Amino acid sequence: MxxxxxxxxxxxxxxxxxxxxxxxxxxxxxxxxxxxxxxxxxxxxxxxxxxxxxxxxxxxxxxxxxxxxxxxxxxxxxxxxxxxxxxxxxxxxxxxxxxxxxxxxxxxxxxxxxxxxxxxxxxxxxxxxxxxxxxxxxxxxxxxxxxxxxxxxxxxxxxxxxxxxxxxxxxxxxxxxxxxxxxxxxxxxxxxxxxxxxxxxxxxxxxxxxxxxxPLHGGANEAVMVMLEEIGTVENVVPYINGKLERKDKIMGFGHRVYKNGDPRAKHLQKMSYELGKLTGNLKWYEMSIKADELVTGLKGLKPNVDFYSASVYTTLEIPRDLFTPIFAIxxxxxxxxxxxxxxxNNRLIRPRAEYTGPVNQKYIPIGQR
Ligand SMILES: CC(=O)SCCNC(=O)CCNC(=O)[C@H](O)C(C)(C)COP(=O)(O)OP(=O)(O)OC[C@H]1O[C@@H](n2cnc3c(N)ncnc32)[C@H](O)[C@@H]1OP(=O)(O)O
Ligand SMILES: O=C([O-])CC(=O)C(=O)O
Missing domain, CATH: 1.10.580.10 (Citrate Synthase, domain 1)
Structure with a gap:
């Protein structure tokens, strides 16, 4: 097993x-x-x-x-x-x-x-x-x-x-x-x-x-926005992302357990991020996102997932950052x-097994002798 x-x-x-x-x-x-x-x-x-x-x-x-x-x-x-x-x-x-x-x-x-x-x-x-x-x-x-x-x-x-x-x-x-x-x-x-x-x-x-x-699941959309706010400017994308990659930190909103060639939902959110940015006259979050996307994809081969561009979309809609994951839940x-x-x-109890890796053949030791 x-x-x-x-x-x-x-x-x-x-x-x-x-x-x-x-x-x-x-x-x-x-x-x-x-x-x-x-x-x-x-x-x-x-x-x-x-x-x-x-x-x-x-x-x-x-x-x-x-x-x-x-x-x-x-x-x-x-x-x-x-x-x-x-x-x-x-x-x-x-x-x-x-x-x-x-x-x-x-x-x-x-x-x-x-x-x-x-x-x-x-x-x-x-x-x-x-x-x-x-x-x-x-x-x-x-x-x-x-x-x-x-x-x-x-x-x-x-x-x-x-x-x-x-x-x-x-x-x-x-x-x-x-x-x-x-x-x-x-x-x-x-x-x-x-x-x-x-x-x-x-x-x-x-x-x-x-x-x-x-944050490895739905919480990543909020974490993406924290990252974009920390980056702050388009010029700071390259040093910020390079620093994270050098420290082997994860870049939130990238990678996926199942999709290895890109998440099909991301392109729709990317387009929305651009269109909303253009409409509101604030393309800053979109431009930072695109730059980060090019860099992470180029350097690591990791593609944005559904959480990446949703952060700039919701921000452009003036939704508070900590409501991004609750909106995902809606x-x-x-x-x-x-x-x-x-x-x-079609129910059956879900109960898988675990491969045991702990100690074996141990004996109970009375508390006074431990
Ligand atoms: C709605 C959703 O849930 S979408 C996912 C939202 N989560 C995120 O965006 C968080 C960031 N991404 C990740 O942490 C991961 O890509 C996950 C959790 C989504 C998938 O994880 P897994 O399938 O377990 O991949 P795993 O974490 O093993 O990564 C494989 C390799 O890619 C690297 N990697 C994966 N994602 C990233 C990332 N976002 N940034 C940097 N490196 C990454 C890992 O460090 C690992 O490298 P190694 O082999 O050198 O150790
Ligand atoms: O399928 C996954 O592992 C995570 C994901 O993209 C989702 O829940 O939308």
């Missing part, structure tokens, strides 16, 4: 939700390039959960259900009010989402209708929680969902309290499409392992949020929920 570090290359389950084959990412067989250009996030949610693109009526029903379930229980808002103001935003989200289960009478109902309904509740309430958290820590009151037909538009309204502009809605919507699902990434695997014990969906999503938080909730529903449908 020998272990594979990080389970690299191990096929741990079957799934019909998303696939990565020869560097091509598909959701239910549809190329991500096609979806990025043409689909809305709500269509993608439907596609991931129900296995097909929705008809107009099915889409409208999902949009209306999302709006109907978007109110976060007052007790959870009060809990958020009690958080320290400088708390980590992903820790806040993880705690608030865990608390949602306490106020949902059907939290432990294991029927598939109830699980789909809870997926809708989570998809609707996670953005509302993030917006409420961001406002409360600034001394502002949470804003109720305006009930638009778009998760992106509702979130931007709830975050700022203002009517979001069309460009911002479209950009965020596309980012949500691009981040929605990604085969057996670490947080999705965590969600599947969790619910494979037949625990509830809130436990699965809470596990996933805690897993996404890490999107990935759709994928997590799809995998959780799939796991419940």
């Amino acid at each position: 020998s272990a594979t570090k990080g389970l690299e290359g191990i096929v741990a389950t079957t799934s019909s939700i998303s696939s990565i084959v020869d560097g091509v990412l598909t959701y239910r067989g549809i190329d991500i390039d096609d979806l990025a250009e043409n689909a809305t996030f709500e269509e993608v949610i439907y596609l991931l959960w129900f296995g097909k693109l929705p008809t107009q009526a099915e889409l409208e029903k999902l949009q209306s259900d999302l709006n109907a379930y978007s109110k976060v229980p007052d007790a959870v808002i009060d809990l958020i009010r009690a958080f320290p103001k400088d708390v980590n935003s992903m820790a806040a989200l993880r705690t608030a989402v865990s608390a949602l289960a306490l106020y949902d009478a059907e939290a432990n109902d294991s029927s598939s209708e109830s699980n789909v309904r809870k997926a809708i509740k989570l998809q609707a309430q996670i953005p509302a929680i993030i917006a409420a958290f961001a406002r409360i820590r600034e001394g502002k009151e949470p804003v109720a969902s305006p009930g638009y037909s778009s998760v992106a538009a509702n979130f931007l309204f709830q975050l700022t309290g203002n009517e979001p502009d069309k460009v911002a809605i479209e950009a965020l919507d596309k980012a949500l499409v691009l981040h929605a699902d990604h085969e057996l990434n670490a947080s999705t695997f965590a969600a599947r392992v969790t619910v494979a014990t037949l625990t509830d969906i809130y436990s699965g999503i809470t596990s996933a949020i805690g897993t996404l938080k890490g 999107s990935r909730t759709s994928g997590w929920a799809a995998h959780i529903l799939e796991q419940y449908e």
